Every structure is written in C-alpha cells, then in structure tokens.
Amino acid sequence: MTPSEIIGFVLMAGVAAYVQTLTGFAFGLLLMGAVGLTAVMPLRDAAVVTGVLTLVNAAIMMIRGWRDVLRTELVLVLCASLPTLVAGYFLLDHLASTGLIYLRIILGLVIIVSALQLVMPPRKEEKEATKSSFVFFGAFSGIMSGLFSTSGPPLVYHFYRQPLPIAAIRETLVAIFSINALIRLFVVIADGTFPKPVYWPAFFAIITVSLGTHMARRMPLPLSPKTLRLIVFVLLCASGASLALPAIPKALAWS
Template identity: 50%
Template sequence: MDPLSLAGLLAIAFVAAYTQTLTGFALGLIMMGGVGLTGIIPLTDAAVLVSILVVVNALQVLLKGWRDIAFRQFFPALATSVLFLGAGYWLLTLMASNSLEGLKILLGTVIIVSSIQLSLKPEPLIKMSSPLSFAGFGAIAGVMGGMFSTSGPPLIYHFYRQPLKPGTIRETLVAIFATNALLRLGIVTASGQMPRASFWWSLCAIPVVMLATWLARKHPPPLSPVAMRKLAFLLLFLSGVSLALPPVIHML
C-alpha cells in the first residue's frame, strides 16, 4: 500500500471511530462507504478491517461500561445475529466473485437506507419489547454484519425505542457489534479468505482508532448530540449515493 493510500485509509478510520464514539454507530458504515468510494482496498478486505476496528473500539468503550449492558435484551439479539452472520458472509463472497458493480450498488443502497432509517427519531415505547422482537432484529443485523460488518442500523433503531437509559443502550449495542465482529473474523480465518499481505499495512489504523476514541470521549466537539447525529446522517447518505450512483449510471 502506497503512503498516500495509507494516509487516506487512516483518515477515514479516524472519522469513523470519532463518530462512532460520539453517536454509538457509524464506524462500519463510514469505513465501508469511504473505502468503497476511494477503492483503497477491496471491499472484502475492508470488511475484515472493520471487524478488527470494531473490536478495538469496543474494548476501549466497554472497559468501564460493561456493567451497563442490558443482558436480557443482549442475549436474544446476539443469538440470532450470530446464526445469520454466516449467511451474510456467504452472500458477500458470492457477489464479490460475480459482480463487483452489483456489490457497490448493494453497499451504497444499504448505507442510504441505513442513513434514512437512523435519521428518523424512533417512537419511544412505554413497555419493553419481547425477546422475540430482539431476536428478529438481531437476525437482520446478522446478515448485514456478515456481508459488510455493518450490523448496526436494525439494532440501533430497535434498541433506541426501548425504555432504557442511553448509556445502557450504547454499551449493549457495542457489546453485540464486537461479538459479531470477533465471530466474523473467525469465519474469515476458517474459510481461508484472509486478505493479502499488503492488507496488513491497514492495521496501522488501530492506533488511529484508539486515538480518535480517546479524543471523542475526552474532548467532544462543541456540538449537541442531535447536531452530531444529523451530521453523521448526512455524511452517510452522501457516501451511499456517491457509491451506488456511478455503477447504476454505467449499467443504464
């Protein structure tokens, strides 16, 4: 990987981790969108990198916050997401070997839909949803996580409707995402699909993610949480459109 490409990848990782720490989502979506737009590394390799970075970010976040995890909601959502993770990974490998343009369109569409869905303020519920509902949203998240390491949007929407404290929701989601990321790394390793040697330069993003996470927690920007979320939504939407539109135009 040449120095310019590596610098670009590290910049994307910094923005993604900083946003993730402040909002509780977006690391995977921003990373996959940024890599898809720039073509710095293949999308399949980017998904591996995202899994690694999600684990690094989670370790920092959960070091003190793991006690806030809502385990009654955590386990049903995690169980089905784990079950469907393999299906999502299989779909990714199938599309990557047959249609790169189609893969970009799908990823761009996922990012666009996710940004719109995340921009909608979830209607709060008075009563906690059933374990079955958490399992259902976990299944959808598992497929998305297996494909692009972006399992966040379905679970984020469902959890933020629940009568739970924001800190509890954030820590629970981070724990689910990290567990899925670890499992996905295991699937990639077991299938012999680990990236090429040049990929390992991208692991320089790990200290960048750690720095961005620390900065976001210690020195957040002078923006309200609502303003920060709107900025993240706009960034995701534009990256999704930029990623999906060119191949669609090319196919017409």
C-alpha cells in the same frame, strides 16, 4: 497499498471512530463507504479490517461500561445473528466474485437508509418489545454484519425504541457489535480469506481508532447533538449516493 492510500485509510478510520464514540453509530458505515469511494482495497478485505477495528473501538468503550449490558437482550440477539452472519459472509464472497456492481449498490442503499436513523430517531415505546422482535432484528443485523461488518443499523433502530436506560442500550449494542466482529473474524480465518499481506498496513489504523475514541471523550466537538447528527447524515448520504448511483446504469445494462 501505496503510502498515500495507507495514510488516507488510517485517517479515515480515526475520524470514523471519533464519530462512532460521539454518536454511538456509524463507524463501519463511514469506513466502508469511504473505502468504496476511494477503492483503496477490495470491499471484502475492507470488511475484515473494519471488523478488527470495531473490536478495538468496542474494547476501549467496554472497559467502563460492561456492567450496564442487558444480558437477556444480548443473548436473544446473538443467538439469532450468528447463523445469519455466516450466511451474509458467504453472500459477500459470492457477490465479490460475480457481482461487484450489485455489491456497491447494496452498500450504498444500506448507508443511505441507515443514515435516516440519525435525523429520524425512533419513537420510544411504552413497554419493552417481545423477545421474538429481538430475534428478528438480530437475524437482520447478522446478515449486515456478514456482508459489511456493519451490524448496527437495524439494532440501533430497535433498541432505541425501548423504554430502557440509554447507557444500557449503548453498552449492549457495543457488546453485540464486538462479539459479531469477533465471530466474523473467526469465519474469515477458517475460510482462508484473511486479507493478503499487501493490505496489512491498514491495521495501523488501530492507533488512530484508539486516539479517535479517546479524543471524542476528552475533546468532543462544540456542537449540539442535533447538529452533529445532521453533519453525519449528510456525509453518509453523500457517500451512499456516490457508491450506488454510478453503479445503477451498469447494473441495468447487465440485466
């Protein structure tokens, strides 16, 4: 990585952490989308770095909120997500080697669909969903975590439909994201695919992620939650479209 690429990545990670802390959503999507657009590193390596940075962001957020974690829902989701996380990781490994164009399309579509959750928040149900539903969404999130280190979208949609305290939902999601990120990191190390030393300067982003998280708590933007969600929605849609649209003609040409 060149000095300008390192600086750019570090700044992007700080902004993503700031947004994640304000919205409870979008850290991995924003960072992976930015990497896909700028090509500062391969998506497979970026997913590893994103996972490590997710752990940093989650650790800071969990210092105060771990007592609010919903333990039953946490166990259900993790039991379902961990096996599919491994499957998603090896699917990424295959696509990174044989179908990078398709990988860009998948990431772009995931970002766009996930962005819709910011402007179309799920409707609250009158009673909590069944245990099997948490298993289903947990399995889906595991695939996304394995692919892109972004297990959030399906779980955010499902959890925020539940008649549960917002603080408990937020802290439970953070706990799930951090555990998934940790397990994914173990899989990467066991598989021997940790990023090459040339990409290690990206881990300097730990500093900006910590700063971004603290700044969001102490100096939030003077915007309404609705306006903030709309801004993030536009950024995500633009990022997703920029990734997917140029790759579609190439994919069609290959088919």
